[in-house]
Amino acid sequence: MSALADEGAEPSLSQTVRALLALREAVLEGALQPGERISEPSMAKRIGLSRTPIRAALMRLEEEGLLDALPTGGYAVRAFTEGDILDAIEIRGVLEGTGARLAAERGASPELLAQARACLAEIDALMAEDRLPGDGFQDYVPLNARFHALLLDLAQSPTLARQMERATAIPFASPSAFVMAQSQLSEARTILTLAQEQHRAVIEAIEHREGARAESLMREHAKLAIRNLRLALENRRALGLVKGASLIRLRPPDS
Missing domain, CATH: 1.20.120.530 (GntR ligand-binding domain-like)
Structure with a gap:
């Protein structure tokens, strides 16, 4: 699948859920550390999914408060006081x-x-x-x-x-x-x-x-x-x- 096709594709629910669960677990179990930068390409490669469900999962984790969106693009794992x-x-x-x-x-x-x-x-x-x-x-x-x-x-x-x-x-x-x-x-x-x-x-x-x-x-x-x-x-x-x-x-x- 081309990059353009990937950008415009709608992720299946199962893929998005899989990405969300995998990323949330990685954050909560400490595999991704506070302050660590997370990008779509690196997480897509790590989890074995296309960038589209990864993008949806990262947006959801930001809404949940586990990630902070970076001004330069991408996300960082949030630390809690x-x-x-x-x-x-x-x-x-x-x-x-x-x-x-x-x-x-x-x-x-x-x-x-x-x-x-x-x-x-x-x-x-x-x-x-x-x-x-x-x-x-x-x-x-x-x-x-x-x-x-x-x-x-x-x-x-x-x-x-x-x-x-x-x-x-x-x-x-x-x-x-x-x-x-x-x-x-x-x-x-x-x-x-x-x-x-x-x-x-x-x-x-x-x-x-x-x-x-x-x-x-x-x-x-x-x-x-x-x-x-x-x-x-x-x-x-x-x-x-x-x-x-x-x-x-x-x-x-x-x-």
């Missing part, structure tokens, strides 16, 4: 708080509430085992992600869901971003117990149509991620379990 991460978590907390308030004010689906309670029961059962803290965190992560997804569904707001997708595309902003790091901390059990208490309290607030309380609980809940972040930054072994940790610009030890 502690402040960047704190802001991302704060934004997620605001959005989740808004979702919880909307769910309470609008009246939540009984079916979704039942699913949320069933998810909490699974977490309770996991916590009753002797694998937390420990390897049980591998099972906790998908349960925690499911619970937070159900909370978003309870809001019945496609607009909010789109904003949440954008916000949590930023590394470290998702509800489970620092959970695996938490597994290495001496405070792990205490933090997990508090998180589950907050999970249960927000469901009760939604059921009782207490919008302000539900919103406040979810905004407070996000602060656990901030606590986990700061503890992980003091524990390099824990930080190594955070996906995308290579993107964090660490402060000097004496700062």
Whole structure:
């Protein structure tokens, strides 16, 4: 295929998805380092795809916040400061708080509430085992992600869901971003117990149509991620379990 044909071609969905997944993984796993320049030709050769799906994937990763567009052309892998991460978590907390308030004010689906309670029961059962803290965190992560997804569904707001997708595309902003790091901390059990208490309290607030309380609980809940972040930054072994940790610009030890 000629270069001109390649420039004008529409990438197939499967090729674009393949390029996006490969590039995102390379960034988050540290194969592409912060500040490293990325060009379409080099990535096309690296992944084995034409430049068209690579271009689409690079544009998407810039939208997600993983890449910065360069004035001279191409992209560079973005680095994140502690402040960047704190802001991302704060934004997620605001959005989740808004979702919880909307769910309470609008009246939540009984079916979704039942699913949320069933998810909490699974977490309770996991916590009753002797694998937390420990390897049980591998099972906790998908349960925690499911619970937070159900909370978003309870809001019945496609607009909010789109904003949440954008916000949590930023590394470290998702509800489970620092959970695996938490597994290495001496405070792990205490933090997990508090998180589950907050999970249960927000469901009760939604059921009782207490919008302000539900919103406040979810905004407070996000602060656990901030606590986990700061503890992980003091524990390099824990930080190594955070996906995308290579993107964090660490402060000097004496700062």
